[in-house]
Amino acid sequence: MNPWLLILSAVVAVPVQARECPAPPVKNSQDAICYATNYAEKNRLPHGRGVSRKVSKGPKVWIVRHDTKKDDGSRGPAWEVEIDIASGTPTRFSSFK
Numbered sequence: 001m002n003p004w005l006l007i008l009s010a011v012v013a014v015p016v017q018a019r020e021c022p023a024p025p026v027k028n029s030q031d032a033i034c035y036a037t038n039y040a041e042k043n044r045l046p047h048g049r050g051v052s053r054k055v056s057k058g059p060k061v062w063i064v065r066h067d068t069k070k071d072d073g074s075r076g077p078a079w080e081v082e083i084d085i086a087s088g089t090p091t092r093f094s095s096f097k
Contacts, residue, residue: 024088029055032062035083039090040066045079060085061092 021034032055040047047053047066054065061082068076082092 021088024086026062026083026085026088029057029062031088032057032064032083035062035088035090036064036066036081039081039093040079046077057085058082 019034019038021038022031026032026035033053037047039045045066046068050068052067052069054067056063061084063080063082065078065080067078070076077095077097079093079095081090081094083089084091
C-alpha cells in the first residue's frame with residue numbers, strides 16, 4: 001500500500017475537535033469569538049469563509065453575530081449567540097432568514 005495514502009487516510013479519519021479557548025471569564029472579543037466558533041462547530045452552523053462576523057459586549061454577555069450573503073449579494077441567513085462573560089457558556093441562540 002502506498003505510504004502517502006495511509007498517511008492521508010489517517011489525517012482524514014481524525015475527528016475535528018473544538019479549539020481550546022481561554023478559561024473564563026471572557027475578557028475580549030477574540031475570546032468570545034473562540035467560544036462562538038466552538039458552538040458553531042458543535043451545531044454545524046456556518047462560520048468560516050464567506051461569513052462576516054460582528055461582536056459586541058453587553059453588561060453580562062458578549063454577542064457574536066454571523067451573517068452570510070446570497071449569490072446575488074443580498075443578505076442571507078444569519079445567526080447570533082450570546083456568550084456569558086462569567087462562564088463562557090452560550091446562553092441564547094437566534095437565527096434569522
